Every structure is written in C-alpha cells, then in structure tokens.
Amino acid sequence: MKATAPRGRRPRRKEAAAPSPAAIESVPLAVGDKRHPVLGLGLWGLGRWSAEDEARTRATIGRAIERGVRWFDTAEVYGAGRSERLLGDVLRRATEGAQALVVTKLSWEHLRANQVRASLVRSLDRLGRASVDLYLVHAPDRRVPLAETMGALEQLQQEGRIGAIGVSNFSVEELEEAGRHLRSTQLVVNQVRYNLFDREDAEAVLPYCREHGIVVEAYTPLARGLLNGRYLDGRRPPAEVRQYAQDLFGESRLPEIVRQARGLQQLAAEAGVPLPSLAFHWVRARGAAPVFGASRPEQVDANLDAWAQRPDEATIARADALVRGERA
Ligand SMILES: NC(=O)c1ccc[n+]([C@@H]2O[C@H](COP(=O)([O-])OP(=O)(O)OC[C@H]3O[C@@H](n4cnc5c(N)ncnc54)[C@H](OP(=O)(O)O)[C@@H]3O)[C@@H](O)[C@H]2O)c1
Known part of the structure; x- marks a missing residue:
C-alpha cells in the first residue's frame, strides 16, 4: 500500500535530493577477508568508447558508488582495456573506492603461463592498483591445459597480486579440474x-558451487534490458544487442520471450514492484549474485530502486512458473 501524506501537510518535493544508498548484503568469500556483495555493476557494454560515452560511464560508476554499489566487474577484453582504466580512475577519486570489490578477468586468449602474468600486470596498471581483489579466468580454452593457467594464477596470488581466484563460464567438469590444480587455495567464484x-x-553448476563454497555470479540478469521492459512494444533489439545475445533474441525465440516478458510485467504490476525486481530477486532466490550492466546513471537508479523492492516468495514462484510453463 502507498503511504500518503496527511492533507495540507504534504512535504515539499526535494529537488536533486541525494539518493540514499541501497542496502546490498554481502557474503564472505571462501579465501581472504573480503566480502562479496550480492549485487554488482558490470562494465562491459559501455557504448562505442567515444569521449561522450566515457563521460557517461564515469557518471554511471559514480552514481553506483553513491548508491552503495561496492562490487564492480570488468575484464581486460572490455573496450580493449578502456573499461579497466575508467573504473580504476573513478574508484581512485572516490572516497569509497577503497571499499570496493574489484573483479577483472583474464582473457581466454591469454591462458598460457607466461601470458597470465603479463595480462595481470597490464590490468593492474590500467586499474592503477597493486593487486586485484578477484581475478577470473574469463572462459576456458580446451587447447590450454588448466594446470598451466591455475599454476600461474596461484603463484600470483602467493605474491599478493590477486586476492582470490575465480572463473567464468566453467562447467562442473571444468570447475573440478581447475580445483584439482590449485594446491594451497580454492576457487571462490564462477x-x-x-x-x-x-x-x-x-x-x-549451482549445486556444485553451493557445496564447494563457490559464489555464482549471474551475468546478463536483465536479459539485456528486456527485463526492464525494453522491446516489449514490439521493437526489435538493435543488431549490436542481438549479436551478443543470439540465443535470447534470435528470430525463433524472441516472440515467445517477449510474450513471457509481458506476462512478467503484468505480474510485477499486480505485485506492486518494478519488472527488474522480479528479474533480480528470482536470481537471488536461486542462490546467485546478479551483476547488471548499465550505461547511464538513470539506469543505475532504476535498477537499485528495483533491487530495494523485494517481491514475496509467491510472486517469485509465479514468475518462475510463468516462464517454465509457457516454454513447456
Ligand atoms: N563473464 C562473461 O562472459 C560475461 C558475459 C556478459 C556479461 N558479463 C558481465 O555482466 C555484466 C552485465 O551483463 P549484461 O550487460 O549482458 O547484462 P544485463 O544487466 O542483462 O543488461 C544490461 C543492459 O541492459 C540495459 N539496461 C540496464 N538497466 C536498464 C534500465 N534500468 N532501463 C533500460 N535498460 C536498461 C542497458 O542497455 P543499454 O546500455 O543499451 O542502454 C544495459 O547495458 C557485464 O557488464 C559484464 O560485466 C560477463
């Protein structure tokens, strides 16, 4: 129910009021003393890296910091290093920057032992830090034995340049194998x-990760904006969005997904929450930590407002059933 101010005592609307920080819980990491917030901002799709895009990205990261976001995800491949550079710069200038959990990733093209060290050194240089909190293998490459990559990462962790080691896009078999090649540490994230x-x-991978204390970070939690209500009016996603989300936005799946998303939108309206609340809290309820993308400050605001509104379990279950049911 909406609270209304008593007649005649309606508070004046504050112009440009400072946004309040969102309450974002965190969980301990299995290695080191850092905690892992359960919602974070990813810095992949940030436009075409024009000066205007960069200014907007700085403002976006700045807004996220103001709003209480403390987990930032980047990678050496994002904008060919520009994403790391921008993030490092904004965090250095912010008072809260030192509290951030900074995650970057080793490219799947750099998994050989000699490449791992060189990649990390370049990433640290761009981030302007002596060490990174979490370093993830971006994706496996079957041509490079995991023993080689994991050995190099463990060495760098022992030197204090990596707080903890994780992976991305790994199956259970790959997690098991990577884990076998770590002697004195363990994987903390997939x-x-x-x-x-x-x-x-x-x-x-969720049951295995739960059992082994590995945090599952969920990327693309908003289905590239679809779960913010984008494209529900029948507009087609632009080519650059389709290119990286083919299985989601391919011709054969899109009409069905849009129909389901409209159903979710209606469900969210009935429950009195924004659509992305359902998207985020469905992921959270399943034991994963969403890392969303945003290319402008207003998107950060909308997403954090959505995070702050938690649908009840029955609504989350109905959202789940709606998508599963219509698929069956
Ligand atoms: N490990 C991996 O292989 C991997 C792969 C993909 C992503 N990631 C990480 O996960 C992060 C998130 O992934 P993602 O960008 O695919 O996920 P997403 O959160 O599902 O989508 C983000 C996009 O949705 C749109 N959006 C976000 N908030 C919105 C709002 N309030 N209203 C309208 N549109 C909104 C924006 O598109 P516009 O910018 O077009 O406005 C934004 O860039 C990435 O930044 C990256 O750090 C990792």
Whole structure:
C-alpha cells in the first residue's frame, strides 16, 4: 500500500535530493577477508568508447558508488582495456573506492603461463592498483591445459597480486579440474549467464558451487534490458544487442520471450514492484549474485530502486512458473 501524506501537510518535493544508498548484503568469500556483495555493476557494454560515452560511464560508476554499489566487474577484453582504466580512475577519486570489490578477468586468449602474468600486470596498471581483489579466468580454452593457467594464477596470488581466484563460464567438469590444480587455495567464484530466460548454464553448476563454497555470479540478469521492459512494444533489439545475445533474441525465440516478458510485467504490476525486481530477486532466490550492466546513471537508479523492492516468495514462484510453463 502507498503511504500518503496527511492533507495540507504534504512535504515539499526535494529537488536533486541525494539518493540514499541501497542496502546490498554481502557474503564472505571462501579465501581472504573480503566480502562479496550480492549485487554488482558490470562494465562491459559501455557504448562505442567515444569521449561522450566515457563521460557517461564515469557518471554511471559514480552514481553506483553513491548508491552503495561496492562490487564492480570488468575484464581486460572490455573496450580493449578502456573499461579497466575508467573504473580504476573513478574508484581512485572516490572516497569509497577503497571499499570496493574489484573483479577483472583474464582473457581466454591469454591462458598460457607466461601470458597470465603479463595480462595481470597490464590490468593492474590500467586499474592503477597493486593487486586485484578477484581475478577470473574469463572462459576456458580446451587447447590450454588448466594446470598451466591455475599454476600461474596461484603463484600470483602467493605474491599478493590477486586476492582470490575465480572463473567464468566453467562447467562442473571444468570447475573440478581447475580445483584439482590449485594446491594451497580454492576457487571462490564462477560467473555465468543467468536470467529468467537463460537458465541451463547456471543451473548445471549451482549445486556444485553451493557445496564447494563457490559464489555464482549471474551475468546478463536483465536479459539485456528486456527485463526492464525494453522491446516489449514490439521493437526489435538493435543488431549490436542481438549479436551478443543470439540465443535470447534470435528470430525463433524472441516472440515467445517477449510474450513471457509481458506476462512478467503484468505480474510485477499486480505485485506492486518494478519488472527488474522480479528479474533480480528470482536470481537471488536461486542462490546467485546478479551483476547488471548499465550505461547511464538513470539506469543505475532504476535498477537499485528495483533491487530495494523485494517481491514475496509467491510472486517469485509465479514468475518462475510463468516462464517454465509457457516454454513447456
Ligand atoms: N563473464 C562473461 O562472459 C560475461 C558475459 C556478459 C556479461 N558479463 C558481465 O555482466 C555484466 C552485465 O551483463 P549484461 O550487460 O549482458 O547484462 P544485463 O544487466 O542483462 O543488461 C544490461 C543492459 O541492459 C540495459 N539496461 C540496464 N538497466 C536498464 C534500465 N534500468 N532501463 C533500460 N535498460 C536498461 C542497458 O542497455 P543499454 O546500455 O543499451 O542502454 C544495459 O547495458 C557485464 O557488464 C559484464 O560485466 C560477463
């Protein structure tokens, strides 16, 4: 129910009021003393890296810091290093920057032992830090034995340049193998794609990760804006969005997904929450930590407002059934 101010005593609307920080819980990491917030901001799709895009990205990261976000995800491949550079710069200038959990990733093209060290050194240089809190293998490459990559990462962790080691896009078999090659430490994170419409990869690894104390970070939790209500009016996602989300926005799946998303929107309206609340809290309820993308401050605001509104369990269960049911 909406609270209304008594007649005649309606408070004046504050212009440009400072946004309040969102309450974002965190969980301890299995290695080191850092905690892992359960909601974070990812810095992949940030436009075309024009000066205007960069200014907007700085403002976006700045807004996220103001709003209480403390987990930032980047990678050496994002904008060919520009994402790391911008993040490092904004965090250095912010008072709260030192509290952030900074996560970056080793490219799947740099998994050889000699490449691992060189990649990390370049990433640290761009981030302007002596060490990174969490370093993830972006994706496996079957041509490079995991023993080689894990050995190099462990060495760098022992030197204090990596707080903890994680992976991304790993199956259970790959997690087991990577774990076998770590002698004095363990994997703390597996970052995988997870949203109401894309479940298979994450659900295949969630039980194993739970059992082994590995945090599952869920990327693309908003289905590239679809779960913010985008494209529900029948507009087609632009080519650059389709290119990286083919299985989601391919011709054969899109009409069904849009129909389901409209159903979710109606469900969210009935429950009195914004659509992305359902998207985020469905992921959270399944034991994963969403890392969303945003390319402007207003998106950060909308997403954090959505996070702050938690649908009840019955609504989350109905959202789940709606997508599963219509698929069957
Ligand atoms: N490990 C991996 O292989 C991997 C792969 C993909 C992503 N990731 C990480 O996960 C992060 C998130 O992934 P993602 O960008 O695919 O996920 P997403 O959160 O599902 O989608 C983000 C996009 O949705 C749109 N959006 C966000 N908030 C919105 C709002 N309030 N209203 C309208 N549109 C909104 C924006 O598109 P516009 O910018 O077009 O406005 C934004 O860039 C990435 O930044 C990256 O750090 C990792």
